[in-house]
Amino acid sequence: ALQRERFVSTMKEQAEIGGTADGGLHRLALSDDDKEIRDWFMEQLTAADLSVRVDEFGNMFGRRAGTDPDAKPVLVGSHLDSQPYGGIYDGALGVIAALELIRTLNDNELETEHPIEIVNWTNEEGSRFQPAMQGSGVWAGAHDLEEEYAKTDVDGNVFEEELERIGYKGEEPCEPPEEYEAYLELHVEQGPYLEENKKDVGVVTGIVGFTWGAITFYGEADHSGPTPMHYRQDALVAAADVITQIRRIPSTLGERTVGTTGYIDAKPNSINIIPEEVTFTWGFRDPSDDVIDEARRRVLEEAEWAAEREGLEWEYEDRMRAPAVEFADGCVDAVQTAADELGYDSMQIFSGAGHDATHMHSICDTGMVFAVSENGKSHNESEYTSWDDCYKASSTIANAAVDLAGG
Amino acid sequence: ALQRERFVSTMKEQAEIGGTADGGLHRLALSDDDKEIRDWFMEQLTAADLSVRVDEFGNMFGRRAGTDPDAKPVLVGSHLDSQPYGGIYDGALGVIAALELIRTLNDNELETEHPIEIVNWTNEEGSRFQPAMQGSGVWAGAHDLEEEYAKTDVDGNVFEEELERIGYKGEEPCEPPEEYEAYLELHVEQGPYLEENKKDVGVVTGIVGFTWGAITFYGEADHSGPTPMHYRQDALVAAADVITQIRRIPSTLGERTVGTTGYIDAKPNSINIIPEEVTFTWGFRDPSDDVIDEARRRVLEEAEWAAEREGLEWEYEDRMRAPAVEFADGCVDAVQTAADELGYDSMQIFSGAGHDATHMHSICDTGMVFAVSENGKSHNESEYTSWDDCYKASSTIANAAVDLAGG
Ligand SMILES: NC(=O)NCCC(=O)O
Numbered sequence: 001a002l003q004r005e006r007f008v009s010t011m012k013e014q015a016e017i018g019g020t021a022d023g024g025l026h027r028l029a030l031s032d033d034d035k036e037i038r039d040w041f042m043e044q045l046t047a048a049d050l051s052v053r054v055d056e057f058g059n060m061f062g063r064r065a066g067t068d069p070d071a072k073p074v075l076v077g078s079h080l081d082s083q084p085y086g087g088i089y090d091g092a093l094g095v096i097a098a099l100e101l102i103r104t105l106n107d108n109e110l111e112t113e114h115p116i117e118i119v120n121w122t123n124e125e126g127s128r129f130q131p132a133m134q135g136s137g138v139w140a141g142a143h144d145l146e147e148e149y150a151k152t153d154v155d156g157n158v159f160e161e162e163l164e165r166i167g168y169k170g171e172e173p174c175e176p177p178e179e180y181e182a183y184l185e186l187h188v189e190q191g192p193y194l195e196e197n198k199k200d201v202g203v204v205t206g207i208v209g210f211t212w213g214a215i216t217f218y219g220e221a222d223h224s225g226p227t228p229m230h231y232r233q234d235a236l237v238a239a240a241d242v243i244t245q246i247r248r249i250p251s252t253l254g255e256r257t258v259g260t261t262g263y264i265d266a267k268p269n270s271i272n273i274i275p276e277e278v279t280f281t282w283g284f285r286d287p288s289d290d291v292i293d294e295a296r297r298r299v300l301e302e303a304e305w306a307a308e309r310e311g312l313e314w315e316y317e318d319r320m321r322a323p324a325v326e327f328a329d330g331c332v333d334a335v336q337t338a339a340d341e342l343g344y345d346s347m348q349i350f351s352g353a354g355h356d357a358t359h360m361h362s363i364c365d366t367g368m369v370f371a372v373s374e375n376g377k378s379h380n381e382s383e384y385t386s387w388d389d390c391y392k393a394s395s396t397i398a399n400a401a402v403d404l405a406g407g
Numbered sequence: 408a409l410q411r412e413r414f415v416s417t418m419k420e421q422a423e424i425g426g427t428a429d430g431g432l433h434r435l436a437l438s439d440d441d442k443e444i445r446d447w448f449m450e451q452l453t454a455a456d457l458s459v460r461v462d463e464f465g466n467m468f469g470r471r472a473g474t475d476p477d478a479k480p481v482l483v484g485s486h487l488d489s490q491p492y493g494g495i496y497d498g499a500l501g502v503i504a505a506l507e508l509i510r511t512l513n514d515n516e517l518e519t520e521h522p523i524e525i526v527n528w529t530n531e532e533g534s535r536f537q538p539a540m541q542g543s544g545v546w547a548g549a550h551d552l553e554e555e556y557a558k559t560d561v562d563g564n565v566f567e568e569e570l571e572r573i574g575y576k577g578e579e580p581c582e583p584p585e586e587y588e589a590y591l592e593l594h595v596e597q598g599p600y601l602e603e604n605k606k607d608v609g610v611v612t613g614i615v616g617f618t619w620g621a622i623t624f625y626g627e628a629d630h631s632g633p634t635p636m637h638y639r640q641d642a643l644v645a646a647a648d649v650i651t652q653i654r655r656i657p658s659t660l661g662e663r664t665v666g667t668t669g670y671i672d673a674k675p676n677s678i679n680i681i682p683e684e685v686t687f688t689w690g691f692r693d694p695s696d697d698v699i700d701e702a703r704r705r706v707l708e709e710a711e712w713a714a715e716r717e718g719l720e721w722e723y724e725d726r727m728r729a730p731a732v733e734f735a736d737g738c739v740d741a742v743q744t745a746a747d748e749l750g751y752d753s754m755q756i757f758s759g760a761g762h763d764a765t766h767m768h769s770i771c772d773t774g775m776v777f778a779v780s781e782n783g784k785s786h787n788e789s790e791y792t793s794w795d796d797c798y799k800a801s802s803t804i805a806n807a808a809v810d811l812a813g814g
């Protein structure tokens with residue numbers, strides 16, 4: 001069994017790097033705080049006697065050898081980057097659970113047939129640089145390395161330069177060095193269903209797909225007073241029209257469809273100037289890829305109509321298209337069995353958030369465990385999972401991983 | 408007659424201070440560039456032998472004595488601050504026209520019965536600090552000095568501190584030191600009517616009133632994926648709803664009613680976080696104060712409905728309420744006569760933009776001259792008025808001012 005005290009204190013330790021005054025975490029991908037947490041994680045990997053690799057995209061691996069030289073490794077992990085003013089569990093819990101699994105095997109001198117490898121994926125959050133799940137996406141071959149290196153944040157900082165700056169552009173190629181047996185990931189649910197159903201842990205059966213993009217409308221800056229309404233080419237009014245539709249489109253598609261505009265930027269952003277250029281994002285998710293594609297088609301249609309009404313030029317940019325995935329029975333069963341054997345009340349659940357497991361699904365059998373999220377709240381400093389629930393989910397993934405690794 | 412060459416070169420000279428690469432002007436109130444243009448203007452006032460005063464709100468006056476010690480001064484001027492990436496004529500043309508009037512009187516050793524005073528008002532634009540027409544508003548008693556000193560820009564800089572920083576918190580009280588005979592202001596039209604009607608100059612008969620304010624919605628940051636639509640409290644969706652109504656409300660009120668959202672700011676502004684806090688502005692204008700008040704009532708009603716739909720807290724802040732004004736016949740006639748005598752084709756026109764003349768109206772008889780704006784465009788670097796049109800409008804105001812000053 002995992003050492004609960006060490007587990008909790010390790011969680012608290014990580015939360016101090018990039019921790020906010022209000023108890024959250026602001027540890028954006030490739031920021032100085034990301035460097036610091038990576039340095040800290042590197043120390044933990046070394047202290048746990050793992051053989052460490054950092055790949056050219058910054059993904060960090062630590063491997064514990066298995067007894068069978070031909071057995072494929074079981075990979076377990078998540079991410080240490082956070083949302084802007086996000087919570088301390090999102091990502092970190094999955095990495096610390098993986099670390100505690102290794103420490104526990106070491107403490108008890110337990111051997112597994114398969115090697116167990118733990119991982120911290122680069123830029124899972126997708127906030128500073130898009131797409132989300134970027135490190136696992138490149139590693140799994142869903143994205144081109146050079147294209148992702150060239151991505152920029154809103155201030156124009158280039159991904160590759162930022163990766164070099166923090167010293168985590170490693171030597172290893174960003175790709176699987178061999179075949180993998182399975183990938184397991186623990187994450188907080190970030191939705192309300194486990195709590196609503198009073199469950200201890202979630203056995204994740206798949207992950208919604210999503211489409212992300214940005215639309216820019218180009219109008220004409222002009223005076224907000226003497227410019228008659230019918231002379232205007234107002235980029236913000238068009239954006240507002242589309243944003244209200246992004247709220248509405250999900251209700252015309254599926255039960256689980258969600259649509260969000262998280263980002264908007266208006267220029268010149270002055271009270272008495274008609275907005276000339278407005279960029280905003282769309283994001284739609286659903287368990288069905290057809291629904292995702294239809295949502296994307298509709299939002300672009302709405303943009304076309306809004307541009308026509310206001311007499312604007314416009315363009316769009318796709319920022320992400322993650323496929324909907326359903327996990328392999330073997331992994332779902334391993335997680336379910338672990339939860340059952342530990343005596344935890346569980347339910348099977350489809351993830352509404354994206355996870356690195358999305359991409360790992362194309363590499364090997366993949367499964368996930370969810371921990372309860374209070375009020376379903378995340379991407380917020382008030383994100384909360386009790387230490388009890390953290391521990392239950394961590395114990396579940398540990399047992400499932402050892403099971404799959406033949407321990 | 409004004410010296411056309413000196414007039415044009417003075418216009419070009421001022422346009423270099425805070426001039427942008429694209430031929431516009433970025434000279435925000437109380438910025439370093441505002442300090443520089445004020446220093447330059449001070450030199451011009453002194454070189455023109457005027458007796459100079461700077462008041463405690465930064466308004467700058469230069470007076471040329473009249474022959475009758477009992478005659479009240481005629482005030483002529485406008486403002487030297489600009490919009491962010493605005494044009495080189497908006498404001499500056501009216502100040503330079505006033506300066507050239509003085510220089511021409513000096514050159515020709517002409518005397519007037521009344522003193523003629525020229526003025527550069529502080530923060531007419533209202534972009535960095537609200538309200539617009541702030542300096543003239545305090546001077547005319549429409550606003551409280553201390554309240555305006557306490558205003559802040561979006562970065563939290565305090566008006567009074569910025570005024571001290573640039574060295575223009577003067578000694579004089581910010582109020583009329585005596586009674587005034589009249590106030591005249593030349594400005595670019597900023598609307599399309601003079602050009603559409605192929606006129607040389609506009610004889611302004613009044614100024615629309617306006618209401619400005621800002622609405623803030625407070626929702627809950629949460630994850631854009633696993634958070635079901637009906638769990639959301641999305642501050643940006645509510646803002647978008649109201650912004651589309653701000654486009655629509657004018658069409659339900661008057662022929663000249665306009666409504667605009669120029670500014671929006673969303674937090675935390677991340678692609679996969681439901682927006683938690685969004686602030687945006689409203690601005691409505693109309694020649695009727697009743698229409699203005701009704702527009703304000705309706706936008707707040709829309710905000711209440713949108714907040715209810717999304718389950719948000721909200722608040723609003725009034726940022727400006729300028730009354731609609733109609734100019735005194737005496738000034739309108741003086742401007743009309745000047746245009747006629749100079750052989751310019753003119754039309755009477757109601758201003759859709761706010762001007763310092765709005766506040767001067769409560770102090771003394773007030774009038775304005777408009778110069779043609781190409782395409783009606785302003786608050787944009789591509790704002791354009793030909794030197795011909797600048798000169799015609801400047802000649803008109805010069806003659807009108809000399810007429811009113813008994814010269
Ligand atoms: N789990 C999680 O928050 N991932 C970030 C990418 C996303 O789903 O928006």
Ligand SMILES: NC(=O)NCCC(=O)O
Nearest residue numbers: 225272531532539760761
């Ligand atoms: N004339 C002018 O642009 N004034 C600024 C205040 C406003 O009317 O918006």
